[in-house]
Amino acid sequence: MTRSAVLRSLRTIVPDTVIEQHEVRDIFASQPDVGxxxxxxxxxxxNGSGIDTRHTVIEELSSTASTDATLFFDRESGLLQSPGTAARxxxxxxxxxxxxxxVARSALDADPDIVAADxxxxxxxxxxxxxxxxxxYEIVRGLGLSDSVQRYHLGFMGCYASLPALRAASQFCAADPDAVVLVVSVELCTVHLRSSEDPDLIVANSLFADGAAAGIVTARDLPTPVPAVRLDGFHTAIAAEGEKDMAWTIGDHGFEMILSTKVPQIIGETIIGAIRPLxxxxxxxxxxxxxxxxxxRVEHWAIHPGGRSILDRVQERLQLSDAQLHPARxxxxxxxxxxxxxxxxxxxRILDDGAADGSRVAAMAFGxxxxxxxxxxxVTTGVS
Structure with missing residues (x-):
């Protein structure tokens, strides 16, 4: 019988620069082009974002930064800059x-049974x-992996891309039981922040941040139990009525996120039908x-926190408890x-919080x- 693939040795990294939500709010609100x-x-x-702190690679956005950089923000004048897309x-x-x-090296180093050569x-x-x-390519060269490692990049898919990445990894493992797939996501959303009076861009400015995550997906029978999740099944659905309410385009001064205030309502109206087939x-x-x-019946819910109102709507429609939404919030x-x-x-976070062996996890992301x-x-920890 073919073993199911598991996601193990999951690791995350955020940039060193921390920005306080209220400080960034005041920066955006004080710009001279904002009415x-x-x-x-x-x-x-x-204020309603549900966010206290975010992390960014833009050092000058932090009130405690020691940098003299002014590419994105001139702290002396208090003005946000508007670098071109190439500079960003x-x-x-x-x-x-x-x-x-x-983060890829961190995932490999964390696994007791997998090394780079695997x-x-x-x-x-x-x-x-x-x-x-x-x-x-950078990962293969940076970690000294074999040149023959198969490489795939999922680009410009948006917030849901890690789930198709995990699905592809599980399919590779189904085709080859000895496969070891390194799945890595890095997003630097803050390099596209810019002053605007557009409500969609304001919402994006209030939410997006930088972070990196990586894990190992394999169906190999490995000797050491580690916190992991077995990948049981995946499903994709489209709510076509929201096509114009969530989009990601390229402008002259960075990538432009369209995230309208209608998105939580659309998700609430369509989520039951969207996930029922799974x-x-x-x-x-x-x-x-x-x-x-x-x-x-499903103890843990890994909901992509696209925003507080999205989590509110998912919780309401699926009748989930506050504890079940706690990791996402x-x-x-x-x-x-x-x-x-x-x-x-x-x-x-669900695994770090001690999810019990055999408990189920539902993951969802929207884009x-x-x-x-x-x-x-x-959840498969090997510990009862």
Whole structure:
């Protein structure tokens, strides 16, 4: 019988620079091109975000920074700058390349049974910058992996990209039981922040942050039990009515996120139909889902915290407890929305909090399209 793939040795990294939400709010609200209405929207968006702190590669945004850099923010004048897309992408190339290698190495170092020579595939995900050779190449060279390692990059998919990356990894393992797949996501959303009176961009400015995550996916029978999740199944759905409400385009002064205030409502209206097929394969779990009791049967919920209102709507529609949403809300509060890396942060928090062996995890992430990616997992720690 073919063994299911597991995600193990999950590790996360955030940049050293911490920004306090109230300080960034005041910076954006004080810009000379921002009128009173926009100032009120900025206040409401930042104050209601559910975020206390975020991390960024832009050192000058921190009130305690010692840097003289002024590419993004001139602290002496208090003015946000508007660098071009090329300048922003240069920052991405420099900082993301470092983080991709660092977090991938951390995942490998954390695994007691896997070494660099075992890696057969590398899958990277990022939507906040471009370069070639890309991050999957940087990881192979930076970690001294074999040149023959198969490399794949999922680019510009948005916040849900880590779940297709995990699905692809599990499919590689189904095709080759000896496969060892390194899955790595790095997002530097803050390199695209800019002053604006546009409500969608204001919401984006209030939410997005930088972070990196990596894990190892394999179906090998390894000797050492470690906190992990078995990848049981995946499902993709599209809420086409939200296509124009969540999008990611390239402008002259950075990438521009469209994240309208309609997104939580659309997710609330479509989520039941979007994820029902995933549960339909699960017998008693399917019955619990149809009866509105899925929260009683699936203990842990790794919901991508696209924003506080999205988590509120998911919790309401699926009748989940505050405890079940706690990992997602805490990830949002401490780190903000790190695009595709965020759901991996939530899964890691669930494992770090001591999820019991055999307990189930439901993962969900949303992105442009409006696309809803979902997955079912089972905690497998080897400890009863």
């Amino acid at each position: 009173r209405l926009a100032q009120r929207i900025i206040g409401a968006s930042f 992408n240069d920052v991405y190339i420099r900082e993301a390349s470092r983080l991709f290698v660092e 890696v057969t595939h590398v899958i990277t995900a990022s939507c906040t910058g471009f370069h070639a050779p890309g991050p999957e 549960y339909a394969r699960e017998g008693e779990l399917a019955a619990a889902f149809d009866e509105g009791r899925v929260g009683e 805490e990830t949002l509060r401490e780190n903000g929305n790190m695009s595709s890396a965020t759901v991996l942060f939530v899964i890691k 442009p399209g409006l696309t809803a990616e979902s997955a079912l997992m089972t």
